Amino acid sequence: MVKVIDGRRLAEGLRPNLLRRGQAVAERRGAPPGLAVILVGNDPASAVYVRNKIRACEAVGIRSACLRFPESIGNADLLETIANLNADPGIDGILVQLPLPAHIRLDQVLEAISVQKDVDGFHLYNVGGLVTGNTIFSPCTPYGVVKLLESENIPIEGQNVVVVGASNIVGKPMALMLMARGATVAICHAKTRDLAQFTILADILVVAAGVPNLIIGQMVKTGAVVIDVGINRLADGCITGDVDFNGVSAKASRITPVPGGVGPMTVTMLLENTIASAERALAHQQSHAAPDIPQFQRA
Ligand SMILES: Nc1nc2c(c(=O)[nH]1)N[C@@H](CN(C=O)c1ccc(C(=O)N[C@@H](CCC(=O)O)C(=O)O)cc1)CN2
Numbered sequence: 295m296v297k298v299i300d301g302r303r304l305a306e307g308l309r310p311n312l313l314r315r316g317q318a319v320a321e322r323r324g325a326p327p328g329l330a331v332i333l334v335g336n337d338p339a340s341a342v343y344v345r346n347k348i349r350a351c352e353a354v355g356i357r358s359a360c361l362r363f364p365e366s367i368g369n370a371d372l373l374e375t376i377a378n379l380n381a382d383p384g385i386d387g388i389l390v391q392l393p394l395p396a397h398i399r400l401d402q403v404l405e406a407i408s409v410q411k412d413v414d415g416f417h418l419y420n421v422g423g424l425v426t427g428n429t430i431f432s433p434c435t436p437y438g439v440v441k442l443l444e445s446e447n448i449p450i451e452g453q454n455v456v457v458v459g460a461s462n463i464v465g466k467p468m469a470l471m472l473m474a475r476g477a478t479v480a481i482c483h484a485k486t487r488d489l490a491q492f493t494i495l496a497d498i499l500v501v502a503a504g505v506p507n508l509i510i511g512q513m514v515k516t517g518a519v520v521i522d523v524g525i526n527r528l529a530d531g532c533i534t535g536d537v538d539f540n541g542v543s544a545k546a547s548r549i550t551p552v553p554g555g556v557g558p559m560t561v562t563m564l565l566e567n568t569i570a571s572a573e574r575a576l577a578h579q580q581s582h583a584a585p586d587i588p589q590f591q592r593a
């Protein structure tokens with residue numbers, strides 16, 4: 295009988311401790327952890343995600359500010375906004391909601407964010423740190439998947455993991471994070487021939503391809519753990535993942551639903567990173583020690 299992993303419940307279970315940590319920061323430095331969210335344009339899904347993030351911040355005592363810009367904002371103006379936030383001591387985390395309009399230089403925007411405030415983990419230093427073990431912030435979705443596996447006491451070390459999808463924000467960091475925890479990892483992507491020959495070997499199958507029903511029951515090993523990271527909006531407005539939930543449930547030992555699986559954990563890991571950033575800033579301020587991490591983009 296398959297167990298459905300309730301990501302909403304897991305995420306809610308992590309909140310009381312985040313609230314305590316946020317309050318401790320506020321008491322010790324006289325200001326709560328602060329997050330700046332930059333939203334460019336009018337993408338309705340992005341607006342929903344940003345609203346959810348702001349609401350989640352409120353629930354754990356993070357002071358958040360949403361900076362909204364029109365689709366037409368220039369690259370230089372966006373970079374200047376980020377430079378100002380880097381220099382603002384009340385801001386511990388900066389995130390730029392993706393996707394950005396095509397005329398914006400995503401690479402420049404992500405590299406402009408101070409490494410110490412890069413709570414999305416998208417700066418090259420943090421991306422590279424996933425390879426070397428020096429990362430300061432892990433990207434929220436794969437971090438949420440790791441937390442979800444750990445909360446369910448699902449072993450990672452020595453397991454065969456197949457990650458379907460090789461995006462920069464989910465698939466690639468996911469593979470590196472699981473490899474760092476001792477898994478044997480294969481990454482499949484849009485050019486992979488005969489996807490099923492790989493997925494059938496997975497003890498843990500993580501799917502982040504953006505294709506509804508890409509994974510069906512016969513592609514999954516009996517007893518596998520199946521993590522569905524896909525978020526696909528159907529014509530009727532409903533949201534569905536990349537996994538045929540009913541068919542795969544007949545084979546898997548555990549499965550995450552969409553919605554209510556990985557998504558809520560993504561938001562909670564943003565809270566975790568923002569509070570961790572504030573704690574790090576406080577510890578550094580009190581120790582008067584030399585910074586332990588590079589001072590990119592600091593004022
Ligand atoms: N700067 C970033 N941009 C984007 C990220 C990101 O991590 N950082 N990830 C995605 C969108 N995303 C967060 O920004 C995100 C998407 C979905 C959810 C979520 O909780 N989904 C719910 C369903 C929500 C709904 O009904 O619409 C669920 O799965 O239960 C959280 C975060 C791209 N951009």
Ligand SMILES: [Mg+2]
Pocket residue numbers: 395396397398399400
């Ligand atoms: Mg571009």
